[in-house]
Amino acid sequence: MQFQAPRGTHDVLPGVADPQQPADERIFRTAKWLHLEATFRDLCARFGVEEIRTPIFEDTELFHRSVGTETDIVSKETYDFTDRSDRPLTLRPEGTAPVMRAIVEHGLGAGGAQLLKLAYVAPIFRYEAVQRGRYRQHHQVGIEYVGGTSPAIDVEVIALGWTYLHALGLRDLTLQINSVGTPISRPRHRDALLDYLRPHLARLSPDSQRRSETNPLRVLDSKDERDQEILAGAPLLLDYLEDEARAHFEAVQAGLTNLGIPFVVNGRLVRGLDYYRYTAFEVVSAALGSQNVVLGGGRYDGLIEQIGGPATPGVGFGSGLERALLILEQTTTTPVTPPAPQVWLVARSETERSAAQRLALQLRLAGVRVDLDLQGRSMKAQMRSANHSGASYAAFLRDDLPAATVSLKDLGSGGQQELPYGELAAAVGTG
RNA sequence: GUGGGUAUAGCUCAGGCGGUUAGAGCGCCAGGUUGUGGCCCUGGAGGUCGAGGGUUCAAGUCCCUUUACUCACCCCA
Numbered sequence: 001m002q003f004q005a006p007r008g009t010h011d012v013l014p015g016v017a018d019p020q021q022p023a024d025e026r027i028f029r030t031a032k033w034l035h036l037e038a039t040f041r042d043l044c045a046r047f048g049v050e051e052i053r054t055p056i057f058e059d060t061e062l063f064h065r066s067v068g069t070e071t072d073i074v075s076k077e078t079y080d081f082t083d084r085s086d087r088p089l090t091l092r093p094e095g096t097a098p099v100m101r102a103i104v105e106h107g108l109g110a111g112g113a114q115l116l117k118l119a120y121v122a123p124i125f126r127y128e129a130v131q132r133g134r135y136r137q138h139h140q141v142g143i144e145y146v147g148g149t150s151p152a153i154d155v156e157v158i159a160l161g162w163t164y165l166h167a168l169g170l171r172d173l174t175l176q177i178n179s180v181g182t183p184i185s186r187p188r189h190r191d192a193l194l195d196y197l198r199p200h201l202a203r204l205s206p207d208s209q210r211r212s213e214t215n216p217l218r219v220l221d222s223k224d225e226r227d228q229e230i231l232a233g234a235p236l237l238l239d240y241l242e243d244e245a246r247a248h249f250e251a252v253q254a255g256l257t258n259l260g261i262p263f264v265v266n267g268r269l270v271r272g273l274d275y276y277r278y279t280a281f282e283v284v285s286a287a288l289g290s291q292n293v294v295l296g297g298g299r300y301d302g303l304i305e306q307i308g309g310p311a312t313p314g315v316g317f318g319s320g321l322e323r324a325l326l327i328l329e330q331t332t333t334t335p336v337t338p339p340a341p342q343v344w345l346v347a348r349s350e351t352e353r354s355a356a357q358r359l360a361l362q363l364r365l366a367g368v369r370v371d372l373d374l375q376g377r378s379m380k381a382q383m384r385s386a387n388h389s390g391a392s393y394a395a396f397l398r399d400d401l402p403a404a405t406v407s408l409k410d411l412g413s414g415g416q417q418e419l420p421y422g423e424l425a426a427a428v429g430t431g
Numbered sequence: 432g433u434g435g436g437u438a439u440a441g442c443u444c445a446g447g448c449g450g451u452u453a454g455a456g457c458g459c460c461a462g463g464u465u466g467u468g469g470c471c472c473u474g475g476a477g478g479u480c481g482a483g484g485g486u487u488c489a490a491g492u493c494c495c496u497u498u499a500c501u502c503a504c505c506c507c508a
Contacts (some may be wrong), residue, residue, distance in 0.1 A: 378461090414468095
């Protein structure tokens, strides 16, 4: 048998993607990933956010505690295993909980009013049925601002996420925001929603009937058109917010307006996890399929306490790397490619080859991107490689030239001149 | 967990009612130019037709089973 990458996982390959392949395949190229990560990290630096790296697996209990009880997704969708000492461990199914664990463990939040601003780039594992934009191992970039409750912080986090997507080149995105209230207001709304649904129950789709028992908020999300008609007058969580939550939400909206970031309030936007409070937001793209969320986040003031730390507020987002690349692939015409050599060295004889390898090392030490044939192939083959590599110049090492001299050819114009080694680095540019 | 679609060369795909050495484009390699790329021309390498079984004189093609991939539903951090 031939081995394949496990279902729902992908190799990220070197080189340039074949344009004949579908966009879903073309995103798995190293150059594109490096570009995205560099864009994110550069932006984080500008926002004064520093990166944190946590293990890819944690105690299973950490995720059980953080996800809470309203959902049963943990046991069904996490990659759980025990090590040789029978310790229960789980591959990271989300970005936030491990970061909070690290903050508590190392006392990063200790000492008062200092706001912690952290970023991560991490693989995420969920045992799910795969479909477009949803994989069993996918990757997220994300940030967490921990230690403050001010709506200005929510605004800053959203601004970073929005700027990041734009810096990547994504367009036609919609920012949706909502307030999911608190553990006090949520049950009150839930009861009101159930009261509203009860008389219509028989007319709801079977899925929604089931949801009304398991997770009533999700009924609001139903894709069934008849359900949506029935839901037209359903009570919204926004109508049940406490004064404080309402004021916070209004301040976030004012803050976004202040920054010129467009948004729509979506009263039906919900979070699956218990620990979210107040602000929830998502950025969706029409370029994706049914998995259309490219960035999602919110405020999680209860989380750190839930995992055994001191009560500490926080807000953050996670953004799927594959989904961002998928949108980019479909909306951009100029693909990101790996860096090309600046100069390709061509040699014909044994003495020329050894001179070429020596010169290549010398140039590389000087910071120049250089490549050359190492298999003694024909000149035609070497020139073809030079051309395909995207190199701007070819340099011919020639026995019949004066010592330490090459004939440098501009592969764009075809012009050629002889140059001493010492002038080569400058001649091929610094790019 | 449920439903649909697809598996033929490295990639994208053709292969009417079963019939002889299974094709194309792109890519790759080599020549045309005794050593200067691209464009063009010529040639070449590369396929257990996803796997297993069955029907038949004969299966890429028909039947059964199976696996993988894929899209959607459910679910969703």
